[in-house]
Amino acid sequence: xxxxxxxxxxxxxxxxxxxxxxxxxxxxxxxxxxxxxxxxxxxxxxxxxxxxxxxxxxxxxxxxxxxxxxxxxxxxxxxxxxxxxxxxxxxxxxxxxxxxxxxxxxxxxxxxx
Amino acid sequence: xxxxxxxxxxxxxxxxxxxxxxxxxxxxxxxxxxxxxxxxxxxxxxxxxxxxxxxxxxxxxxxxxxxxxxxxxxxxxxxxxxxxxxxxxxxxxxxxxxxxxxxxxxxxxxxxxxxxxx
Numbered sequence: 001x002x003x004x005x006x007x008x009x010x011x012x013x014x015x016x017x018x019x020x021x022x023x024x025x026x027x028x029x030x031x032x033x034x035x036x037x038x039x040x041x042x043x044x045x046x047x048x049x050x051x052x053x054x055x056x057x058x059x060x061x062x063x064x065x066x067x068x069x070x071x072x073x074x075x076x077x078x079x080x081x082x083x084x085x086x087x088x089x090x091x092x093x094x095x096x097x098x099x100x101x102x103x104x105x106x107x108x109x110x111x112x113x
Numbered sequence: 114x115x116x117x118x119x120x121x122x123x124x125x126x127x128x129x130x131x132x133x134x135x136x137x138x139x140x141x142x143x144x145x146x147x148x149x150x151x152x153x154x155x156x157x158x159x160x161x162x163x164x165x166x167x168x169x170x171x172x173x174x175x176x177x178x179x180x181x182x183x184x185x186x187x188x189x190x191x192x193x194x195x196x197x198x199x200x201x202x203x204x205x206x207x208x209x210x211x212x213x214x215x216x217x218x219x220x221x222x223x224x225x226x227x228x229x230x231x
Contacts, residue, residue, distance in 0.1 A: 043203060103155035
């Protein structure tokens with residue numbers, strides 16, 4: 001079965017330091033990949049998406065992700081964390097069955113002052 | 114304002130008492146979908162609909178029903194709820210019939226409905 005694995009359930013950083021949220025996917029081809037963010041008591045919001053164009057994808061709020069086919073990874077990064085980045089982040093893959101999306105387990109990002 | 118509206122936002126019910134969670138979107142979106150979110154499991158797709166009268170199972174459809182009689186509404190029905198259906202539920206929609214799984218369109222999510230079955 002196709003899957004998405006987020007390698008860390010919790011990540012804690014200090015404000016102003018870099019953020020790295022890791023995501024690996026299983027696939028025999030290049031799927032569509034997304035990162036969504038969920039702030040407390042809110043619905044999910046799209047951060048960025050990869051659809052087989054440029055491998056380095058830029059999203060909102062300074063986030064970016066790099067698609068690496070050889071490593072089957074799609075890690076999310078940000079050079080400098082802000083307090084407002086504290087949220088849960090989901091890596092999502094598509095491109096398998098028509099209409100289906102597969103979500104990773106989620107990574108909770110905590111940002112300390 | 115363009116949005117996906119779910120009701121109720123919070124519900125506590127008892128085993129076996131039928132309930133419906135409504136979902137409505139005002140963006141004329143073709144695609145709609147239901148997910149449940151459980152700690153450590155991320156979001157899992159329950160059902161989705163590519164258009165009116167067209168629905169299909171996601172990864173965890175057991176115990177749920179849906180209908181799509183009009184484009185804007187996609188209710189989730191629990192005929193006989195059980196405690197293992199206690200969860201946070203999200204409805205989402207996107208514009209085109211091209212599935213969001215292929216990256217062509219972005220999903221818009223509702224704010225969520227927290228359901229507790231005793």
